[in-house]
Amino acid sequence: MATTSPVPWPRRLPEPQIHQAHVLAVDDSLVDRKVIEALLRVSSCKVTTVDSGRRALQFLGLDDERNEGGVMTGSSSSLKVDMIVTDYSMPGMTGYELLKRIKGSSEFREVPVVIMSSENINTRIDRCLEEGAEDYLVKPVKLADVRRIKDYMMMMREDGNEGRINKRKLRDGTDPSTSLNSSSASLIGSPCSDQQVLVSEQPQSSSSSSTLSPESQPPAHPESSDSPLDNHSTSLQTSQPPPQQSVSHSCLNKLESSDPNQSTTGDQIDGSVGS
């Protein structure tokens, strides 16, 4: 564990490990969003949740219209999602339609998409897989399911897929997207890096998906003081808002345990960051 560090706040140096996967989870059910978020967080992923396909597209920068939130200023690839998990049955745009949009886009077509559904319908499953979904999870989703789908991200990463943060890039520190990606973990990414690399942003990075209660945030985070949008409605909930972007998401921590310690992976609370 790091002895002294220049980090002003005592706890939680980011994990000096590989890039923390960032998953976008789409589900119109509030309860399911909470659950999938926790499942992913516990599996060491950063999570952004949205409640509709449309919001997902907005987040990714794939929506055609200028959206009300003024989401993306930067390039959409700076958002860096490593995987998208979406419910199938949603009002408005189904998960299947969202899947098609994603696979039809140049920026995100390589991103693994997983469908979740309470219905185990073979024709539906086939259709999704044919359209390019990596997997189809029957709800209720379990930890074992999440562990399995995480592997899709790993596999893709090892391929060195374009647009994806991988270990090599991290070590080089050349991936421009990492600077926008508030995941401090990814900046520190390389396992060899020393702890003094400073995470200016959110030292407690990573897998915490609930975001930003003031006490856990360094002061320099205006995003975190976004008025929490109503959790029930529709906004985005993200673990770490990319700093440059005035994403109209809420940095919510209402319903979640308002615990000041956004732990990284729940495995390491106190920056017991190895090595």
Place this chain on the structure above:
Amino acid sequence: MERNQLPREVALMRQSLFDQGYVDEQFVQLEELQDETNPNFVEEVATLFYKDSARLLANIDQAMDRTPLDFTKLENYMQQFKGSCSSIGAKKVKHECTQFREYCRAGSTDGCMRTFQQMKREYSALRKKLETYFQLARQAGPSNTATRPR
């Protein structure tokens, strides 16, 4: 109650939730998501469930007042509700949802009405059970709630 009795009481109560069929293995999954940073996760989800489903149930209530019943609409509502029940492991309530949907498909007003009442009873019963359980669990201290093994 002696403080040192609490952990045992909590464990017993927890076991009875399973034994009596109130919750199923999904509940265990939720418990696995509890850890130091999220010590009350299950309670939070349950709270969220009740809060969120209240609205849906009110809609169903209203729809149940119509004559004749719009079975398609009811089935859709119940589909959503059932999904949430499933996600938190609410076994008995979920079972009633399934029954209800079958009655919808069969076009049975009577069946729907009976099942809906039964479902509401289970829904309330579960809430009480969970409230008691969570309260006791909190008193017993975080070490006594099921947490994800480190």
